[in-house]
Amino acid sequence: MIESILLPVVSLGGLGLIFGSGLAVASRVFAVEVDPKVEKIRSALPGANCGACGYPGCDAFANGVVLGEAPANGCPVGGADTAERIGEIMGSEVGAVERKVARVICNGTTCNATEKFEYNGIKDCKAAALVQGGSKSCQYGCLGLGTCYDVCPFDAITIEDGIAHVDPDKCTACGNCLDACPKNVIEWAPYEQKVVVDCNSKEFGKDVKVKCTTGCIGCQICVKACPFDAMEFEDKLAKINYDKCTNCMVCAEKCPTNAIWADFSERKTAEVIEDKCIGCTICAKKCPVDAIDGELKKVHEVDPDKCIGCGVCEEKCPKDAIIMK
Amino acid sequence: MELLTIAISAMLVNNFILSKFLGICPFLGVSKKVETATGMTMAVAFVMTLASIMTYFIQVAVLEPLGLEFLQTIAFILIIASLVQFVEMFIKKASPTLYEALGVYLPLITTNCAVLGLTLLNIQEKFNLLETIVHGVFAAIGFGLAIILFAGIRERLALADVPESLEGFPIALITAGLMSIAFLGFAGLV
Numbered sequence: 199m200i201e202s203i204l205l206p207v208v209s210l211g212g213l214g215l216i217f218g219s220g221l222a223v224a225s226r227v228f229a230v231e232v233d234p235k236v237e238k239i240r241s242a243l244p245g246a247n248c249g250a251c252g253y254p255g256c257d258a259f260a261n262g263v264v265l266g267e268a269p270a271n272g273c274p275v276g277g278a279d280t281a282e283r284i285g286e287i288m289g290s291e292v293g294a295v296e297r298k299v300a301r302v303i304c305n306g307t308t309c310n311a312t313e314k315f316e317y318n319g320i321k322d323c324k325a326a327a328l329v330q331g332g333s334k335s336c337q338y339g340c341l342g343l344g345t346c347y348d349v350c351p352f353d354a355i356t357i358e359d360g361i362a363h364v365d366p367d368k369c370t371a372c373g374n375c376l377d378a379c380p381k382n383v384i385e386w387a388p389y390e391q392k393v394v395v396d397c398n399s400k401e402f403g404k405d406v407k408v409k410c411t412t413g414c415i416g417c418q419i420c421v422k423a424c425p426f427d428a429m430e431f432e433d434k435l436a437k438i439n440y441d442k443c444t445n446c447m448v449c450a451e452k453c454p455t456n457a458i459w460a461d462f463s464e465r466k467t468a469e470v471i472e473d474k475c476i477g478c479t480i481c482a483k484k485c486p487v488d489a490i491d492g493e494l495k496k497v498h499e500v501d502p503d504k505c506i507g508c509g510v511c512e513e514k515c516p517k518d519a520i521i522m523k
Numbered sequence: 524m525e526l527l528t529i530a531i532s533a534m535l536v537n538n539f540i541l542s543k544f545l546g547i548c549p550f551l552g553v554s555k556k557v558e559t560a561t562g563m564t565m566a567v568a569f570v571m572t573l574a575s576i577m578t579y580f581i582q583v584a585v586l587e588p589l590g591l592e593f594l595q596t597i598a599f600i601l602i603i604a605s606l607v608q609f610v611e612m613f614i615k616k617a618s619p620t621l622y623e624a625l626g627v628y629l630p631l632i633t634t635n636c637a638v639l640g641l642t643l644l645n646i647q648e649k650f651n652l653l654e655t656i657v658h659g660v661f662a663a664i665g666f667g668l669a670i671i672l673f674a675g676i677r678e679r680l681a682l683a684d685v686p687e688s689l690e691g692f693p694i695a696l697i698t699a700g701l702m703s704i705a706f707l708g709f710a711g712l713v
Contacts, residue, residue, distance in 0.1 A: 205589060205590075205591065206591055206594055209585060209589055209591060209594075210594060210597065210598060210601070213581075213585070213598060213601055213602075214601055217601060217602070217605035218605070220605070220609070221605055221608055221609060221612075224609050224612050224613070225612055227616075228612040228613055228615065228616035228617075229616075230615050230616055230619075
C-alpha cells in the first residue's frame with residue numbers, strides 16, 4: 199500500500215531532481231556572457247524605439263553605446279537625464295545636451311495669411327504642396343494640413359487656426375516632423391528660448407506684407423534694437439543667434455509686424471539685494487538700457503520700467519547682489 | 524513499408540492540427556505571416572524529434588520497469604519542459620544564429636499539446652525507437668504544412684474584402700475549418 203504511493207512520488211521527484219540539477223549545471227556550462235552594461239543602458243532609455251538616434255531601436259542603441267560606436271548623449275528623446283545615467287553606467291562624464299525642441303516658425307494663421315485658392319484635395323501637406331506649392335499665398339508658410347501631426351509619435355503637435363503648433367513640453371526632438379514637412383517650416387529651437395522669429399518667408403518686405411499680416415518684412419529694426427548683436431539677417435529674414443540671445447525680448451517689442459514671438463509672461467526684472475550691494479557701479483555701466491541708477495558707494499536701484507530682463511547685470515555683479523525675478 | 528505508412532499517416536491523414544486538433548494555439552497565434560509560421564515549424568520539428576527520443580527512453584527505462592505507466596502525462600510534461608529549456612540554453616551558446624532564427628518560438632512550445640500528444644501517441648501505438656523518430660519528424664512536417672499553408676491564406680485574406688463582421692479571427696476560424704475538411708480527403712490513403 200505505502201509502496202504504491204511512495205514509488206511514484208520518489209521516481210517522479212527523482213526525475214524532477216535530475217532534470218532540475220541538469221538544467222542548473224547546463225545554465226552554468228552554456229551561460230552566454232552578455233555585457234551587463236547593455237541591459238542597464240537599455241533600461242535607462244525611454245524605450246520608444248523611435249529611431250531618432252540613428253539606430254533601429256533602443257536595444258541596438260544600447261549595444262552601440264557599449265561598443266563605443268554611439269555617443270552616450272546620442273538619445274535626443276531621453277535628453278540630459280538619460281545621457282547622465284548612461285554616462286554613470288559607462289563610467290564617463292558626458293557633456294550635457296542642451297534640450298532643443300521643434301518649432302513651427304510660421305504665424306500665418308487663417309486670419310493672418312491670405313489664401314491663393316481653395317484647396318479641396320487630400321488632407322495632407324505633401325499632396326497639397328504639389329498643387330501650386332499649396333493654397334497659402336505665402337509659399338514659405340505652414341499649410342496646416344497635419345502631415346507633421348500624423349508622424350509625431352508623442353502627440354506633441356496640434357493644428358490650430360490653420361497652422362501646426364508644437365508643444366515644447368511634449369516634444370522630444372525626435373525630428374520626425376522636420377523630415378515630414380514639405381515646406382521646411384519646422385526648425386530647432388532651444389527649449390529655454392523665449393523669443394523666436396515666427397516667420398519663414400524669404401521674400402521682399404512688400405510681397406510679404408500683401409500675403410501675411412505678421413510676416414518678417416526685413417526692416418531690420420530688430421537688428422538695431424538688439425543690445426547683444428544676436429539678431430542676424432539671412433535671405434531677407436531675421437534670424438536669432440540663439441548662442442548670443444539673452445531672451446531680453448526687446449526685438450519682439452520693436453518688431454512692427456509682430457513677426458517675432460516672445461513669451462512676455464516669462465520676462466524677468468533685475469532686483470538689487472541691498473545687503474550685498476557695495477555700490478561698485480559695474481552693473482550700471484554694463485546695463486544696455488541704462489535701467490540701473492548707480493552712484494558710487496551707494497546701493498543701486500533698478501528701474502523696472504526700463505529693465506528688459508537680459509540678465510547682464512546679474513552676470514557681471516562681483517558680489518552676486520542682483521537676482522533676476 | 525511500415526515506416527512509410529507511419530510517415531504518410533502522421534503528415535497527412537492524421538495531421539496533428541487538422542485531424543487531431545492538437546497545437547491549435549500556435550496554429551491560430553503565429554500564423555499571421557509565413558515567415559513566423561516557418562520559424563515556429565522549425566522550433567516544433569526540433570523539439571518534437573528530441574522529445575520523442577527522450578520520452579521513449581524514459582518510458583522504457585523508468586516507467587515500464589516500475590509499473591508507473593499511469594504517470595506518463597505528468598512525467599512527459601516534465602521531460603518536455605526541461606528539454607526545451609536545455610535546448611534553448613544549448614542553442615544560445617552553440618549557434619546564436621539559429622537561436623535568433625527560432626527566437627521566441629522555442630520557449631513558446633514548452634507546454635505545447637502537440638508535442639505532448641505526439642509522445643503519448645508514440646507509446647499508445649507501441650512504436651519502437653526508429654518508428655518513434657519517424658513519427659516525430661513527419662508529425663512536425665505535417666504541423667508545418669498546415670500552419671504554413673494557413674499563414675499563406677491569412678496573408679492573402681488580410682488584403683481581401685472580408686465582410687466587416689467576419690474580419691480577423693472569425694474568417695480565420697472558417698478558413699481553418701475548411702482546411703480541416705480538405706484534409707479529410709486524405710482519409711482513404713492509409
